Amino acid sequence: MxxxxxxxxxEESAAWxxxxxxxxxxxxxLDAQLLRDAGLTHFEYGALMALADASDRTMxxxxxAARTNATLPRLSHVARRLEERGLIERHPCPEDRRATNxxxxxxxxxxxxxxxxxxxxxxxxxxxxxxxxxxxxQLYEIAGAVLAQLDPDERLTATSCQFSEGPALARAG
Amino acid sequence: MxxxxxxxxxEESAAWxxxxxxxxxxxxxLDAQLLRDAGLTHFEYGALMALADASDRTMxxxxxAARTNATLPRLSHVARRLEERGLIERHPCPEDRRATNxxxxxxxxxxxxxxxxxxxxxxxxxxxxxxxxxxxxQLYEIAGAVLAQLDPDERLTATSCQFSEGPALARAG
DNA sequence: ACGCGTTGGTTGTCGTTACAACTAACACCA
DNA sequence: TGGTGTTAGTTGTAACGACAACCAACGCGT
Numbered sequence: 172m173x174x175x176x177x178x179x180x181x182e183e184s185a186a187w188x189x190x191x192x193x194x195x196x197x198x199x200x201l202d203a204q205l206l207r208d209a210g211l212t213h214f215e216y217g218a219l220m221a222l223a224d225a226s227d228r229t230m231x232x233x234x235x236a237a238r239t240n241a242t243l244p245r246l247s248h249v250a251r252r253l254e255e256r257g258l259i260e261r262h263p264c265p266e267d268r269r270a271t272n273x274x275x276x277x278x279x280x281x282x283x284x285x286x287x288x289x290x291x292x293x294x295x296x297x298x299x300x301x302x303x304x305x306x307x308x309q310l311y312e313i314a315g316a317v318l319a320q321l322d323p324d325e326r327l328t329a330t331s332c333q334f335s336e337g338p339a340l341a342r343a344g
Numbered sequence: 345m346x347x348x349x350x351x352x353x354x355e356e357s358a359a360w361x362x363x364x365x366x367x368x369x370x371x372x373x374l375d376a377q378l379l380r381d382a383g384l385t386h387f388e389y390g391a392l393m394a395l396a397d398a399s400d401r402t403m404x405x406x407x408x409a410a411r412t413n414a415t416l417p418r419l420s421h422v423a424r425r426l427e428e429r430g431l432i433e434r435h436p437c438p439e440d441r442r443a444t445n446x447x448x449x450x451x452x453x454x455x456x457x458x459x460x461x462x463x464x465x466x467x468x469x470x471x472x473x474x475x476x477x478x479x480x481x482q483l484y485e486i487a488g489a490v491l492a493q494l495d496p497d498e499r500l501t502a503t504s505c506q507f508s509e510g511p512a513l514a515r516a517g
Numbered sequence: 518a519c520g521c522g523t524t525g526g527t528t529g530t531c532g533t534t535a536c537a538a539c540t541a542a543c544a545c546c547a
Numbered sequence: 548t549g550g551t552g553t554t555a556g557t558t559g560t561a562a563c564g565a566c567a568a569c570c571a572a573c574g575c576g577t
Contacts, residue, residue: 172510174569174575176460176461176464176465177464177468178464179464179467179472182477182480182481182484183472183480185484185486186434186472186480186481186483186484187471187472189483189484189487189488189491190370190471190483190487191386191390191413192413192451192487192489192491192495193367193491194367194371194485195387195413196413196491196494196495197363197367197370197490197494198368198493202565212533214368214533219373220484221551223548230412232555232556233554233555233556235577240364240365240368240369241447241534242348242532242534242535242536243555243556244532244534244536244537245534245535245536245560247556247557247558248533248534248557248558249533249534251532251557252532253572264555267542267543267554267555268541268542268545268555269542269554269555269556270542270555270556271542271555271556271557276402287349288349291349291350291351291352292349293384294360295350296493297355297362297437297490297493297494298360298490298493299352299359299360301489301490301493302486302489302490304355304491306482306485307355307356307359308355308359308485308487309479309482309486310359310362310363310477311355311358311359311362311482312485313475313479313517314359314362314363314365314366315362316475316479317363317366317370317470317471317474318365318366318369319374319474320367320424320469320470320471320474321370321470322365327437335568356557361540372535380567383564388554404525405525405526406524406525406526413567414564414567415564416525416526416527417526417527417528417564417565417566417567418563418564418565419526420526420527420528421527421528422564424527424567425563437525440524440525440572440573441525441571441573442524442525442526442571442572442573442574443524443525443526444525444526444527470549
């Protein structure tokens with residue numbers, strides 16, 4: 172909406188092109204490995220992991236959608252498929268009859284446990300092991316700065332510390 | 345396939361969660377603005393921009409696919425839609441009759457010019473203006489390190505300097 | 518000239534996602 | 548009690564992308 176567009180400098184273009192390439196290639200790589208080895212998309216894996224992390228292994232659909240950076244319709248479709256596969260169950264919430272509680276089943280937990288090592292290996296191979304400790308911190312700050320623009324209210328993007336407690340699964344997100 | 349999985353440390357998890365959120369939210373934000381203001385997906389925008397940058401405004405389908413980090417079937421579908429809208433043209437390549445040359449039309453160039461300012465504004469608002477110059481360089485290095493894993497052969501990921509020359513469009517990618 | 522493997526590109530089908538429309542239930546106030 | 552606005556969730560439709568199958572053309576050896 173400015174009268175004069177500020178075009179990108181050489182440095183800005185170079186960084187931007189790489190970031191775009193990353194956002195286009197990384198999801199596919201994650202999906203490919205998980206689909207091949209566990210029959211799960213990365214999004215499904217993340218949703219199951221969020222449920223496995225939750226107290227009572229149960230979460231409201233709306234909260235789960237926020238944790239997984241998804242819209243509610245998207246999550247609803249995915250939840251139906253996961254339920255048909257026996258990986259989660261959905262029950263109406265007694266306290267608020269509009270709401271639905273999603274719970275991961277034992278089958279879902281077992282699948283998650285079998286999938287987690289391969290996924291972590293992939294994350295290391297493609298991303299983490301390619302970065303120095305300094306770069307890891309830089310990535311944290313940079314992504315945080317961008318997310319503050321994309322998601323100003325922090326409704327999405329599980330900000331809480333889901334990594335401090337519990338079993339190994341809690342760190343395989 | 346290690347016998348013992350190296351789970352993620354707290355720092356690794358935190359950075360990874362943010363990177364995942366970024367890769368999930370950023371494409372949608374780019375698509376939303378471009379679709380609303382120009383009727384183009386971000387992928388279509390990138391493909392048109394690559395053609396606008398090419399000599400003779402023409403490129404082979406395979407090379408265009410590489411520049412846009414796409415598979416050939418995907419590009420083929422997109423090219424058909426763009427051609428139906430009059431934004432590009434496809435002609436058989438005389439030198440190699442298996443190949444197809446895609447050319448951006450005047451209509452396509454005009455659409456691109458009208459779309460570029462809004463897109464650049466969006467890129468600045470969501471990403472670039474949130475980063476310090478140091479972070480811009482760090483992002484370039486980090487994304488480069490990750491892409492080296494995701495795309496070892498550098499078949500994809502336009503590595504060449506498409507930003508050094510020409511009109512404003514060349515920097516609006 | 519023929520055969521064979523490879524490359525360039527298109528097409529069909531299916532799964533997934535976005536968007537909009539819709540239902541049900543809650544909250545609040547009169 | 549009834550009305551209004553908001554929230555929670557599901558469903559339908561249409562668009563997009565992945566994957567596999569397919570066809571045509573090239574190149575090379577014989």
